[in-house]
Amino acid sequence: MKKIIVLFSMLILTSFLLLGCSKNSYDSFGPAWDVAYKVPLAKDESKTLEELLDETSIGEEIQLAPEGSLDSRVKFVKSKEVDTVNIGEELTTVDLPQINKNINLPLITIGDTTDSSNNVIQDINQSTNATLVSTTGLSIPGFSLNFDEFSSIVFSNNSVNKMNIEVANNTAATIDSLNLSFIDNNGKRVSTTFAIPANASKQGSWDLSGVNLPQNITINLTADVSGSGSGNLDFTFSIPEGEISKVAGYDLSSATAEISTTISAAESGIESLTFDSGSLALNILPPASSNLNFAITELNAGGLKDSSLDNGLVVPLADQGVSFNNDQLELSAKIEVSGSNITYDTSESILIDGGFNSSQIAQVRVDLSRVDIAKTEYNLTSTELINELPEDLNKLSLSDDAIAELIIDYGSLTGLEIDFSGVDLVAKYSDGSQVRKGLAEITQNNISQIDSQNSSLNLLHTDSDLVDWLKDLESSNLESIDVQGLIKVDSNSIVTIDPQTSITAKVDVDIPFDFRVEEDYIEEVNPASIDNVEQDVVDDFQENAKEVRLIIEELNNQTPVAIDLEIYVGSVPAWSSYSTDQELSDYLDSLTEEERDNQLQRLYQSDNLLKSLSIDSHEQEKREIVLDVSKTDLFIPEDLYVGVKYTIPAGDIVLNSSDMVSIKEAYVKLVTKVNQSND
Numbered sequence: 001m002k003k004i005i006v007l008f009s010m011l012i013l014t015s016f017l018l019l020g021c022s023k024n025s026y027d028s029f030g031p032a033w034d035v036a037y038k039v040p041l042a043k044d045e046s047k048t049l050e051e052l053l054d055e056t057s058i059g060e061e062i063q064l065a066p067e068g069s070l071d072s073r074v075k076f077v078k079s080k081e082v083d084t085v086n087i088g089e090e091l092t093t094v095d096l097p098q099i100n101k102n103i104n105l106p107l108i109t110i111g112d113t114t115d116s117s118n119n120v121i122q123d124i125n126q127s128t129n130a131t132l133v134s135t136t137g138l139s140i141p142g143f144s145l146n147f148d149e150f151s152s153i154v155f156s157n158n159s160v161n162k163m164n165i166e167v168a169n170n171t172a173a174t175i176d177s178l179n180l181s182f183i184d185n186n187g188k189r190v191s192t193t194f195a196i197p198a199n200a201s202k203q204g205s206w207d208l209s210g211v212n213l214p215q216n217i218t219i220n221l222t223a224d225v226s227g228s229g230s231g232n233l234d235f236t237f238s239i240p241e242g243e244i245s246k247v248a249g250y251d252l253s254s255a256t257a258e259i260s261t262t263i264s265a266a267e268s269g270i271e272s273l274t275f276d277s278g279s280l281a282l283n284i285l286p287p288a289s290s291n292l293n294f295a296i297t298e299l300n301a302g303g304l305k306d307s308s309l310d311n312g313l314v315v316p317l318a319d320q321g322v323s324f325n326n327d328q329l330e331l332s333a334k335i336e337v338s339g340s341n342i343t344y345d346t347s348e349s350i351l352i353d354g355g356f357n358s359s360q361i362a363q364v365r366v367d368l369s370r371v372d373i374a375k376t377e378y379n380l381t382s383t384e385l386i387n388e389l390p391e392d393l394n395k396l397s398l399s400d401d402a403i404a405e406l407i408i409d410y411g412s413l414t415g416l417e418i419d420f421s422g423v424d425l426v427a428k429y430s431d432g433s434q435v436r437k438g439l440a441e442i443t444q445n446n447i448s449q450i451d452s453q454n455s456s457l458n459l460l461h462t463d464s465d466l467v468d469w470l471k472d473l474e475s476s477n478l479e480s481i482d483v484q485g486l487i488k489v490d491s492n493s494i495v496t497i498d499p500q501t502s503i504t505a506k507v508d509v510d511i512p513f514d515f516r517v518e519e520d521y522i523e524e525v526n527p528a529s530i531d532n533v534e535q536d537v538v539d540d541f542q543e544n545a546k547e548v549r550l551i552i553e554e555l556n557n558q559t560p561v562a563i564d565l566e567i568y569v570g571s572v573p574a575w576s577s578y579s580t581d582q583e584l585s586d587y588l589d590s591l592t593e594e595e596r597d598n599q600l601q602r603l604y605q606s607d608n609l610l611k612s613l614s615i616d617s618h619e620q621e622k623r624e625i626v627l628d629v630s631k632t633d634l635f636i637p638e639d640l641y642v643g644v645k646y647t648i649p650a651g652d653i654v655l656n657s658s659d660m661v662s663i664k665e666a667y668v669k670l671v672t673k674v675n676q677s678n679d
Helices: 087-091 466-471 535-544 581-589 593-600 629-635
Strands: 033-048 075-085 098-104 108-110 121-132 135-146 152-155 162-169 174-183 189-196 200-207 212-214 216-226 229-239 242-264 270-285 293-301 304-306 312-316 321-323 328-345 349-367 377-386 403-409 417-429 434-438 449-451 456-458 478-490 494-497 503-512 514-517 521-524 528-530 545-558 563-571 609-615 620-627 640-648 651-654 660-674
Touching: 033 535, 033 640, 075 377, 075 478, 098 242, 121 135, 121 216, 135 229, 162 174, 162 189, 174 200, 189 200, 212 216, 242 349, 270 293, 293 312, 304 312, 528 581, 535 545, 535 660, 545 609, 545 629, 563 629, 563 660, 581 593, 609 620, 609 629, 629 660
Parallel strands: none
Antiparallel strands: 033 660, 075 503, 098 349, 108 242, 121 229, 135 216, 152 212, 152 242, 162 200, 162 229, 174 189, 174 216, 242 328, 270 312, 270 321, 270 349, 293 304, 293 328, 349 494, 377 478, 403 456, 403 503, 417 434, 417 449, 417 478, 514 651, 521 640, 528 640, 545 620, 545 660, 563 609, 563 640
16 A cells, blocks of 8 residues: 655745735734645545455455456455375386296197198007908907107197007908007007008097107007908008197207286286386296206287297386286296207296386376275375465455365376365464364365366355355464365276376465445554644644635545545654654554554544545545634644545445545645734
8 A cells, every 4th residue: 555645844825915005804904814824635645445455355466457358357366276296206106016936837739730840759650460351359469659759748638639540451351440549658548440441541540638658558459350361551650749748758849838827916006007217027947857948939028028039038118018907917928948858747837037127117007996095195284375364354245256266287187086075274373273174164065075077176155165264263363274184086097197297286266356345344544744833833823723624636536436534633742753654654564453453543533533524436526625723723733643544335346457546635724814803
């Protein structure tokens, strides 16, 4: 507020000397005249309406509407950031799983019908001399099969395991039914039966699924024969391919196996990760007694791929990603197996050992519905929201379009829910005492959760709102209004975050000065000094006072309401120690409300009232008011001060940027008489 600067000067406005034969008031001839003294009170003074109502500003920003704005109202605008919660820093600090797991050796498929060099067993030719006569159940001399490729072999239960047999009947007899059979190491009988015409060949096969085949087996032969004849029965045996669960003493040039397993994630809720740096190191080790050579031809660890042709590998993570499935890291690999005189037993295991090293996470895709909620709780210890309260807040009721909201800035995030049920507003006083109010209690319908689709809480409504709570506070020794408590972040959806991802809670207030003053608003401005009147002038006033006039040049009230104005002039010796008006003003502003009122009452009292007047809305005119001559007494003492009291009467107010009360010049004209009677 611009302080009223008052100067005192004496100016003889008019003096009239009546000469010649003019009669004076003593009924005799001689000169008679008036002498007027001008006492300045104010010059080029203005007061905006928001300055008069500055107590309603909560000590913060009053914003005038920009020039040319369609809405010219003055507003109280405040945007206060409550806190920024770095959820990315929390949720991207992920404990990645270490890997140490035994996996049973997988079945190995070896041999290929298109490449006889890879057959499990090369062709074995065997012949037996037979004399065939017409009979049923003819016993034919058997023979032994000796397999040099292995010392023993166990086939899987898969039907791919077949031993192919071709028999050439070099006799004139017809074999209606030829049965070939043997007993495996587990006592399982393996047999096949087929018919062969005279001097012809036939093919068949043994089903070796689940068979434990020794290195040497004895083949038994029986037949049903039509006719007779003698000659050789020639046999050719081969196993073109096999799925082996166990083999001993085998020379394996090359075979492929697949392994797969799942690794439990160290933390739940992680859907996927991408990396800035780091590595995944893995060793895949077969049993030491197997004589196997392993090489990884394909690795897939949650989408992280590598092919290093080695059983120990280091996969760089930069710019790569890894995915989890229901908190499991799915790991699979194709391995190439080779070796001489190997022992391979699927009841034994491969050791997979390793883990993520020096990994820096670039981004996390997380299902917050499955994240441990304790990771997404953030404590607001003490965040100052308001540092000054209006002393006359309870005189105001806000307009319908006033806004006070708690808003969450989610950035690019969607699907998050923020729970403020554990957050309090805390009024802190200079004596250490506190008054707490749950934030949810002053929101509409006690709602405490907001999400990215509805990202604000209304703090102004008809039931119990922010302003209502502030009105109930004792503001004289209030230091601040703080926000304290626990914010919970939750979601039933999947979000993608990086280490810099954050959410910001702030309070936005946009309150137009469009309200009702519930009771008269009174503002007593800080006084200004008036220079003492010289003693001879004082004597003249006391002896010859004729008239006192208050003159206000161009009084202008450009506000939407009538304003009552009272001008006080009085002697306050206690203020004379302040050498300037600014020093006095600074002193008064440093006092408590009660102390300031007590000081101002030294001037603002009925005995010092010079004049009260009402200024209509949009009035613009000169005022010249004749005062009672007794008002001269106000200017006689020493240590004089002038002050103005403004009263805004109760009623509806819409405050605009141009609203102002101004006085071009205000002064008092004291008129004394010379050589005139007192009649």
